[in-house]
Amino acid sequence: MGRMLRLVITIAGKDLRLELRSRTSLLSAAVFAVLILIVFNFARDPTAISTIDLGPSVLWVTVSFAAVVAMNRAFNVERENAAFDGLLLAPVSREVLYLGKYLANVAFVLVVEAIALPLFVLFFNLDIAHALPGLLLTLLLATAGFVAVGTLFSAMVVRTRFAELMLPILLLPFMVPPLIYAVKTTVLLFGARPLSDVAEGLRFLTLYDVVFITLSVLLFSAVVDE
Amino acid sequence: MTADLGSARAIMRRGALITGLGLVGIGVVMVLAIGYTPVEINQGPAQKIFYVHVPAAFTALWIAVPATAFASLLYLWLKDPRLDRFAAASAEAAAVFCGVVLSTGPIWAKPIWGAWWTWDGRLTLTLFLFFLLLGYQTLRAAIRNPLERARFSAVISVMGLVLLPFIHLSVYLWRGLHPKPIVLKPSAPSLPPEMLKTLLIGIACALILYVGFVTCRYGIQLARDLKESADAA
Amino acid sequence: MTFAEPPLVQASGLTRSYGAVRALRGVDLTLHSGEVLLVLGPNGAGKSTLLRTLAGLLRPQGGTVTVAGRRLDAGDHDARRPIGLLSHQSLLYDELTLVENLMLAARLYDLPDARHRAEAALDAQGLLGRKDDRPRHLSRGLQQRAAIARALIHDPRLLLLDEPFTGLDALAGDRLRELLAAHRTPDRAMVIVTHHAAEAWDLATRVGVLVGGRWAYEAPRPAELAPFHLTYQEVARG
Numbered sequence: 001m002g003r004m005l006r007l008v009i010t011i012a013g014k015d016l017r018l019e020l021r022s023r024t025s026l027l028s029a030a031v032f033a034v035l036i037l038i039v040f041n042f043a044r045d046p047t048a049i050s051t052i053d054l055g056p057s058v059l060w061v062t063v064s065f066a067a068v069v070a071m072n073r074a075f076n077v078e079r080e081n082a083a084f085d086g087l088l089l090a091p092v093s094r095e096v097l098y099l100g101k102y103l104a105n106v107a108f109v110l111v112v113e114a115i116a117l118p119l120f121v122l123f124f125n126l127d128i129a130h131a132l133p134g135l136l137l138t139l140l141l142a143t144a145g146f147v148a149v150g151t152l153f154s155a156m157v158v159r160t161r162f163a164e165l166m167l168p169i170l171l172l173p174f175m176v177p178p179l180i181y182a183v184k185t186t187v188l189l190f191g192a193r194p195l196s197d198v199a200e201g202l203r204f205l206t207l208y209d210v211v212f213i214t215l216s217v218l219l220f221s222a223v224v225d226e
Numbered sequence: 227m228t229a230d231l232g233s234a235r236a237i238m239r240r241g242a243l244i245t246g247l248g249l250v251g252i253g254v255v256m257v258l259a260i261g262y263t264p265v266e267i268n269q270g271p272a273q274k275i276f277y278v279h280v281p282a283a284f285t286a287l288w289i290a291v292p293a294t295a296f297a298s299l300l301y302l303w304l305k306d307p308r309l310d311r312f313a314a315a316s317a318e319a320a321a322v323f324c325g326v327v328l329s330t331g332p333i334w335a336k337p338i339w340g341a342w343w344t345w346d347g348r349l350t351l352t353l354f355l356f357f358l359l360l361g362y363q364t365l366r367a368a369i370r371n372p373l374e375r376a377r378f379s380a381v382i383s384v385m386g387l388v389l390l391p392f393i394h395l396s397v398y399l400w401r402g403l404h405p406k407p408i409v410l411k412p413s414a415p416s417l418p419p420e421m422l423k424t425l426l427i428g429i430a431c432a433l434i435l436y437v438g439f440v441t442c443r444y445g446i447q448l449a450r451d452l453k454e455s456a457d458a459a
Numbered sequence: 460m461t462f463a464e465p466p467l468v469q470a471s472g473l474t475r476s477y478g479a480v481r482a483l484r485g486v487d488l489t490l491h492s493g494e495v496l497l498v499l500g501p502n503g504a505g506k507s508t509l510l511r512t513l514a515g516l517l518r519p520q521g522g523t524v525t526v527a528g529r530r531l532d533a534g535d536h537d538a539r540r541p542i543g544l545l546s547h548q549s550l551l552y553d554e555l556t557l558v559e560n561l562m563l564a565a566r567l568y569d570l571p572d573a574r575h576r577a578e579a580a581l582d583a584q585g586l587l588g589r590k591d592d593r594p595r596h597l598s599r600g601l602q603q604r605a606a607i608a609r610a611l612i613h614d615p616r617l618l619l620l621d622e623p624f625t626g627l628d629a630l631a632g633d634r635l636r637e638l639l640a641a642h643r644t645p646d647r648a649m650v651i652v653t654h655h656a657a658e659a660w661d662l663a664t665r666v667g668v669l670v671g672g673r674w675a676y677e678a679p680r681p682a683e684l685a686p687f688h689l690t691y692q693e694v695a696r697g
């Protein structure tokens with residue numbers, strides 16, 4: 001067990017170090033998020049829709065698109081010099097490989113969200129301090145869910161011809177349930193509803209996470225073992 | 227595997243025959259729907275599309291999709307290419323039936339509810355299923371290696387199957403309704419016998435069509451696989 | 460030759476197809492510690508497929524591979540421990556330094572004191588001075604050396620080499636040959652896939668010619684290379 005954890009951290013750490021060195025994905029995802037926020041800001045009519053009503057949707061659209069951009073990198077980096085073969089050769093189980101990649105991806109997407117969230121608050125001039133703990137929890141749970149599926153799918157699409165396009169095509173239906181619950185929960189949070197009201201949404205997100213992380217771990221070997 | 231082009235063509239012919247039979251059946255259903263069944267009091271003549279819509283929805287959701295997912299799971303275990311061909315054929319058939327549901331749905335909805343599309347829970351689920359099936363086809367088209375294609379398709383189908391209940395739950399939440407079971411019961415609790423008979427015939431014909439499509443498509447895929455390997459060798 | 464202990468590598472009935480292209484059609488292989496098998500054959504004969512199957516990177520559709528008494532199986536990751544692979548790709552990450560790449564490998568193989576092992580492995584290849592450089596800043600010959608350091612860091616009992624001499628100049632080739640000769644100890648075995656028998660002839664104890672996914676020839680290495688060329692021509696014609 002300790003060995004598994006150590007290996008997961010080694011692999012996740014390797015990915016984090018690689019990304020920090022090249023920074024391409026992180027930057028593209030962050031820039032993308034900022035651009036979406038700016039477009040939304042200019043595209044809406046402030047007299048027609050209040051920011052409190054539009055806010056949650058804008059936030060979650062931004063988060064999900066940026067997440068897809070960030071996740072594309074996960075297996076691209078393994079293609080250079082057939083580095084992934086090095087991981088597959090080692091006496092490391094496929095579950096551990098998946099979890100290492102998954103953790104690194106969650107970290108990246110959380111970083112992009114950490115950049116997008118303050119900008120969102122700034123551009124939309126929202127006072128959501130009261131909602132912050134609940135919102136952070138929702139962000140974490142929803143991210144954990146779609147990154148689980150995204151990590152598995154990016155391992156598949158990396159060798160297809162239109163990898164950057166294939167990932168969103170395959171992934172978006174899987175992002176809809178967590179998005180629906182995340183948006184609903186965010187609406188309740190912004191409306192200053194107590195945490196007990198949002199419990200149902202958080203429970204659903206947790207269920208989604210547990211089911212899809214487990215399933216992705218189990219199916220990873222079918223994807224990477226030829 | 228000693229299949230050859232001849233047997234592939236034989237399968238295609240058989241499939242075409244069964245499909246033809248199914249189409250004739252659907253024609254009969256439509257005639258019955260127009261002439262034989264009574265007009266529903268609340269919904270008027272537009273309701274008659276129900277005899278096509280419901281069988282298509284039932285076949286897609288309860289026959290084609292589970293068959294695809296089950297064949298995919300078996301493929302992951304047994305690695306038999308015939309399972310992959312069947313899964314792909316069944317997925318295409320499912321997509322066709324979903325297409326029928328999604329086109330007859332608005333035709334039914336417009337005269338009754340006044341709008342082409344209403345984000346009705348079941349229709350929305352079918353829409354997402356359609357997107358999943360499109361994704362499945364797109365993925366298959368993008369992979370050349372047949373072993374990889376089979377494996378990846380199987381993974382996507384299993385994930386897609388598990389996703390369906392989550393979509394069902396979340397769509398109902400979004401609509402602010404409590405989840406209802408997706409059992410395709412007609413609006414009235416009991417149907418007059420003419421309606422019931424026509425509906426059952428409709429379902430039987432849809433099933434025949436499904437078998438026909440899958441057989442035909444299986445044959446086409448087999449022929450393609452044989453050609454692909456003949457080219458490669 | 461007769462051997463006292465069980466073979467290090469035992470493969471029987473290996474088959475592998477891609478669609479209907481049959482890359483391996485029932486290949487058997489037995490290799491004892493101390494042996495070096497040279498695998499020759501025309502392009503598309505299945506040599507790389509065989510090597511990758513022995514490495515555990517490909518699952519055979521039929522047949523099994525056993526290394527050091529353990530069957531190579533998707534579920535048994537530990538069975539891969541004694542295996543090392545040197546292919547024409549370096550398996551190194553371009554954005555990690557050499558020492559970071561090697562430390563990663565050391566950790567993946569559960570070696571204690573990863574940094575020390577990594578530096579020792581680099582030193583053995585004369586690369587200690589370049590340990591903080593990234594692979595893309597090295598010449599092909601030095602990259603190959605870094606790849607060798609990575610492949611050998613966990614002291615694999617079974618070393619698999621896929622056309623290791625490709626792209627190496629005469630000097631680098633000689634150096635590799637010396638290294639492999641030094642690596643050849645009684646408790647280790649090697650399988651070398653190559654296009655040119657001369658490159659690794661002196662190292663080999665057995666020679667196999669793979670044609671159309673099957674052994675067309677598999678025997679202890681003949682004494683002389685020159686006469687073997689004729690045998691090879693006949694046999695490779697299939």
